[in-house]
Amino acid sequence: MxxxxxxxxxxxxxxxxxxxxxxxxxxxxxxxxxxxxxxxxxxxxxxxxxxxxxxxxxxxxxxxxxxxxxxxxxxxxxxxxxxxxxxxxxxxxxxxxxxxxxxxxxxxxxxxxxxxxxxxxxxxxxxxxxxxxxxxxxxxxxxxxxxxxxxxxxxxxxxxxxxxxxxxxxxxxxxxxxxxxxxxxxxxxxxxxxxxxxxxxxxxxxxxxxxxARVSVRVAFPNAYLSVLSFEMENPKRTREEIESIILKYDKKMIAYIFTLILSGERTKAKSVSNEWNPDGHRNLYKVMLMIANYLPNIIIKWVFSMRLKAF
Incomplete structure (x- = not known):
């Protein structure tokens, strides 16, 4: 074998x-x-x-x-x-x-x-x-x-x-x-x-x-992966350090998801997802920025969010 x-x-x-x-x-x-x-x-x-x-x-x-x-x-x-x-x-x-x-x-x-x-x-x-x-x-x-x-x-x-x-x-x-x-x-x-x-x-x-795949997929929605992360956030077997890492990854994926929704023209969906997402700490600023971006032209959005993950 x-x-x-x-x-x-x-x-x-x-x-x-x-x-x-x-x-x-x-x-x-x-x-x-x-x-x-x-x-x-x-x-x-x-x-x-x-x-x-x-x-x-x-x-x-x-x-x-x-x-x-x-x-x-x-x-x-x-x-x-x-x-x-x-x-x-x-x-x-x-x-x-x-x-x-x-x-x-x-x-x-x-x-x-x-x-x-x-x-x-x-x-x-x-x-x-x-x-x-x-x-x-x-x-x-x-x-x-x-x-x-x-x-x-x-x-x-x-x-x-x-x-x-x-x-x-x-x-x-x-x-x-x-x-x-x-x-x-x-x-x-x-x-x-x-x-x-x-x-x-x-x-x-x-x-x-x-x-x-990073450029061929229009909307970055990792549905199955987000489901696993959501489950593990509430898993009592996870340590505080593990949960912090899981939440960080979840928030990163949500930022990418909402961002690509906006760029693809699905702005109503982007608003709905943003309203349902409740990030922790300083990442709440990204939620605010994404909600503002929902009303801006795409060319400006791309410029503003070109470094969107640098703060993580």
Whole structure:
């Protein structure tokens, strides 16, 4: 049995998919399989990889059903004990799986394993998920406390999870267009909150890629994820520190949701959501600013809120 099954959902990524797959085939740790789930691509994405003949690569095609269903298909097809997620426009360093494998050996009590990553905003602009260049590993006891990070600590293409933990959590929620990965990670954490991690930056998150979900979705409404966060806010098992992180993440997602509602012209809906949202502390100022923005032209809104999350 393969230790790792690499699941790559594919929809119209002709300019990236070959390099993505090759980044996996260059891994220094070789006990893996790759499952590419072609989710009804309408471009020639499959033609770009037809000359890759490695026996570890398997392609499964389905009618377009969305990224959650595509990942679920890959998980169900997987032979590995661990599911390593990789989006079709992101890339791994050659030592990603080796680093993850080391974590699974060192911290078997965890279900979630992650590394740090680079955020490629453009050819000449790169951010990092962690602030320090120091390389070390550890096992964090609470996934919920990671929610206070500026960037997602547990992020799709840098995350590997035990297959059984995903099955127990109920897989990805079909139909979700935003935050479907965060929703599933959080439900896995409800069963086991430990997160084993390495600060080594082993992944490139290609945020400038065409058809990136951040720009292809008109309204950023992570319905399933917000439901999990709402439940955990009231969970008596959570510590004060955990609840503070959960509320912070919830408020960030609400800001993005209302902001995109305004930009998309759904201003009545934006007003209704704003009225129902009750943020804590200084984040109430964001609610006031969003309610004012609801009456301004979009060009001004974009300028005012271009740095909207800097204060968090």
């Amino acid at each position: 393969k230790k790792f099954s690499v699941v790559i959902p594919l929809y119209n990524k002709r300019n990236y998919i070959k390099a993505t797959i090759l980044s996996v085939l260059k891994q220094t740790f070789s006990n893996f399989e790759i499952i590419v789930v072609n989710d009804g691509s309408t471009d020639d994405s499959l033609d770009q990889i037809k000359d890759i003949t490695d026996s570890r690569l398997r392609i499964v095609s389905q009618k377009n059903a969305g990224v959650s269903v595509a990942r679920n298909t890959g998980i169900k097809e997987a032979n590995g004990n661990y599911i390593a997620f990789l989006d079709a426009d992101d890339y791994w360093n050659p030592d990603y799986l080796e680093t993850i494998n080391s974590l699974t050996v060192k911290y078997p009590e965890s279900d979630i394993y992650v590394t740090a990553y680079r955020i490629v905003l453009s050819k000449n602009r790169i951010n990092y998920s962690n602030d320090s260049d120091e390389v070390f590993d550890d096992c964090m006891l609470s996934y919920w406390e990671t929610l206070k990070n500026r960037y997602e600590f547990v992020w799709t293409s840098a995350t590997t999870i035990k297959k059984q933990a995903i099955v127990d959590a109920g897989y990805f929620t079909p139909g979700e267009k935003v935050g479907e990965d965060l929703d599933m990670f959080a439900r896995v954490a409800q069963g086991n909150p430990r997160v084993a991690y390495s600060t080594k930056r082993c992944v490139d998150y290609n945020r400038s890629a065409e058809n990136n």
